[in-house]
Amino acid sequence: MFKFFNKLIGDSNATALRAMQPLADEINELEPEYEKLGDDELKDITTELRSRYQDGERLDDLLPEAFAVVREAAKRAIGMRHFDVQLLGGIVLHQGKIAEMRTGEGKTLVATLPTYLNAITGEGAHVITVNDYLAKRDAGWMGAVHHALGLTVGCLQNDSSWVFNPDAPLAENGAERVSEADDTGETAPPVRLPEDNFQPATKREAYACDITYGTNNEFGFDYLRDNMVDEAERRVQRGRSYAIVDEVDNILIDEARTPLIISGPAREQGQEYRKFAQLAKKLIPDVHFEIEEKRKTIVLSEEGIVAIERELKVENLYGSENDVLSHFAENAIRAEHIYGRDR
Structure with missing residues (x-):
């Protein structure tokens, strides 16, 4: 039918x-x-x-x-x-x-x-592959086409970044790729492979190229990291204008089930807890802070902020560089003056 x-x-x-x-x-x-x-x-x-x-x-x-x-x-x-x-x-x-x-x-x-x-x-184009090998192979292979037309090509790897340059020195293993000696007894120069046509670069430089090759995970993690920076100048990506996704069914359906998560080892914070617990004992309710019993929160007064800054030897408790300190201070005060064992 x-x-x-x-x-x-x-x-x-x-x-x-x-x-x-x-x-x-x-x-x-x-x-x-x-x-x-x-x-x-x-x-x-x-x-x-x-x-x-x-x-x-x-x-x-x-x-x-x-x-x-x-x-x-x-x-x-x-x-x-x-x-x-x-x-x-x-x-x-x-x-x-x-x-x-x-x-x-x-x-x-x-x-x-x-x-x-x-x-x-001029806004950049991304070519997204499923693994590092394909990203570098395709960038080195097709980079010659784009280079011939005056475009720059970058390549992202898990632990490095590269910019296409057909005149880049051969990799250390290049000397091993030498042809047999000819009739004159001279050996041919090392064979140049597509992956040899790169020079090391920063991620920002790779993204600044007209065309950037990389894996879906690399593009995704860089996007997440860019959204965690304190200053715009520290971002490596310059926008997302156009992308070609190789094996799109695998990347956007199969691998999309696995979330991209940025994590790191937890710091040992016992010493900080003890220091801020002692600090909280020195602060006086209604002088250094006010308690909102219903919401179980505290609001520092100007005098309280000054006292904490003096104790911690910092200029601005609520500056972006002191986010962790203000968090510890407020939680220590709540623990000392609002919460108690068995109540």
Whole structure:
């Protein structure tokens, strides 16, 4: 029955893809023109597209040229050309939809198209993978395409951060990747792998790149940490404008069941409790503080605040740097003057 209706009204996915075909045709028409351009001329297109976007043109209007220039850059930088099915996949991703692609259809290459288009806004684009290995592999591999077009690429790892740089010195193990000696007795230089094309960077620098690769957990924890800082300057992320999520069903459904929790070891606070318990005994009700019996809270008077600051040798008890001290002081006073054993 369902097959009959599909034949009658057509498959919705096929209909949507047919509607996108004219865009793919526009991209294909630009290919002969872009093939004639030099490397610097290709890079100049990025500057032009950015300028046009800032002047008010929509990304949708810039899509054919952006996709065409990425296709040409990929052919030159990594020897890979986007096929029509990959162009359609890139259009789907740019539109914020889910694209299901079979193994071998080149998801990693597809992602370069909408990532580049959305990165020219200057607001940053994120590529989210399921593990550190894929994040660094894809950033090192596809970073060559974006680098050829003048974009910067960052990569987040669990314990480090990197910025794409094809001229970065080889890793220490690079010397081990040397080809056999040829007929002249000379050995070839070490083989350069995609993961060699990075230089160490801070997280803030990685996020400042036009495109940043990383895992869902890394992006999530950085967001949580940014919301815990005292000063805006200490935040590492600069916003969340556009992201491509690899294996979206796994990340947004399966792994979403596991919460991201930031925790740390508890401090030994026995000494603080004893110190503040002694302090609370020195304070006098109705002089240093007032008691609200119904709510079982205390309100420090100006004289009480001054007395505590003098005892603790701090300038401002309620300054952000003294949050813990004010918390201990108020709880100690409540314990001493409001609560009692067996009552």
